[in-house]
Amino acid sequence: MAPKVDYVHLLWNLMQTLENQQLENALSDAFEDLINLLEVRTGIMWLKNNESKRIYSVISVGDENVSGFNIEFGQGIIGEACESFSPIEVKDVASDKRFPGGKDEVTGLNIKNVLFMPMIFGNQVVGCAEVINRVGKDDFLNNDLSLLHAFAGLSAMVIDERGFKTASETKKKTVMSLRGVKKDYKAGQETINILKGVDLDIYEKELLVILGESGCGKSTLLNIIGGMDSPTEGDIKIDGRDFSHPTEKELIKFRRDDIGFIFQAYNLMPNLTALENIKFIAEICNNPRDSKEALDMVGLSDRANNYPSMMSGGQQQRVSIARAIVKNPRIILADEPTAALDFTTGQEVLQLIESIIKDGLTTVVMVTHNVEIAKMANRVVHMKNGKIASIRLNSWPMHAADLVW
Structure with missing residues (x-):
C-alpha cells in the first residue's frame, strides 16, 4: 500500500x-x-x-x-x-x-x-x-x-x-545501456533479490553518482557495470552492441581495456612504487597513457619512487586514480572513494575526479552514501530496495571545492 x-x-x-x-x-x-x-x-x-x-x-x-x-x-x-x-x-x-x-x-x-x-x-x-x-x-x-x-x-x-535553468544541450552518446537488469543470490534454500529490474543509460564523459542506503544494491550494480559480476536477467549494451552474455575472454578484455577502478581501500601493490603500480596496469592495457604523465596529472610526480607505506591515504588514493586514468578507459568506476579519508583529503580527491570530467577524459560512475557529493554530479541515481527510485539531472553541478559535509 x-x-x-x-x-x-x-x-x-x-x-x-x-x-x-x-x-x-x-x-x-x-x-x-x-x-x-x-x-x-x-x-x-x-x-x-x-x-x-x-x-x-x-x-x-x-x-x-x-x-x-x-x-x-x-x-x-x-x-x-x-x-x-x-x-x-x-x-x-x-x-x-x-x-x-x-x-x-x-x-x-x-x-x-x-x-x-x-x-x-x-x-x-x-x-x-x-x-x-x-x-x-x-x-x-x-x-x-x-x-x-x-x-x-x-x-x-x-x-x-x-533560477533553475536547463542545460543548453543534454544529448550525449550512450556508452552503456542496461534494461531490466536483475541480480539474485542463493542463500541456502532462499533466493535473495538484490537488483529487481534496473533500467539505466550511462553517457559519455559524465559524472554519474549512485546514492542509496546500505543494502539497496548500488555496489552490486557497480560490479555488473564493471564486468565483475553478471546479471541473473536483463540486457546490457555497450556502444549499442549486445553484451548481455559475454564470454570469459570478452569479460577479461572489457575489464582490462574499458574499465578503470578506484576503490575505497586503494588496493595498491605494497611492493611496487607509485610509478611501478601505474606501469604495471599500463603494460596490460591496449591503449594506455604514459605512466609518468598519469602520475603528473594527479600531482604526485615527486612521489614516483615512494612505496604505498611511505604515502598518506590521500596520496595512495591519488595513485589509484592515476592507475585508473592510465588505462584510457571508457568508464571509471569509483566505489566510495572518499570514505576512508578526512574532509580536506576527500575534497582533493573529488577535485581530481571533477578535473577528469572537465577535461573530457572519460565517464565516471561513483557510488557513495554522501548526499553532498551528489551535488557535483551531472546526474544522480537514487536507489531503493534494488530498484532505481529516481534519476535527477543536475544542470549546474557544484564544484568539488565548494562542497561541505
Missing part, C-alpha cells in the same frame, strides 16, 4: 525543504512523495527552455527514468501539454491515436494512462508535471487533481525564484 501523505503537509514540506536543500533535491523528493500518494508508477517534470526552443526532462521518479531527455517545442503530446493551460488526461492510451502501439512516440515509454499538469507562472506555461500509469484507481479524484495542480504551480514558482 502506498504511504498516505496529506497534500497540504506535502506542499509545506516542499517549501521547508527548499530552505535547506539544493533545488533539484527538494523537487525530486517532493515529486517522489507525490507519485506515491497518487499511486502512479512514474513522474516526470518537463521544463521549457525558450533560448534553445527545447523541452527538457529535468526530474524523473518511479519505474521509468528519462532524465536528460529533450525534445523540440511542440513535439508530441508532451509538446502539446507544455503549451496548454489546462490538464491533459488520457485514461486509455491504447485507444488514443497519439500513442501508437501504446507507447509515447517521443520517449518510447509504455503507457496505459497518463496525466499532464501544466506548470504555470506569470501567465506563461514553463513546463508540465507528467504522472504515468495509475494503478490504485481508475480515475483521478478532484483532490488528486488539486494536489497535482498545487504541486505544479508551486514548483513553477520556486523554479523561477531559485
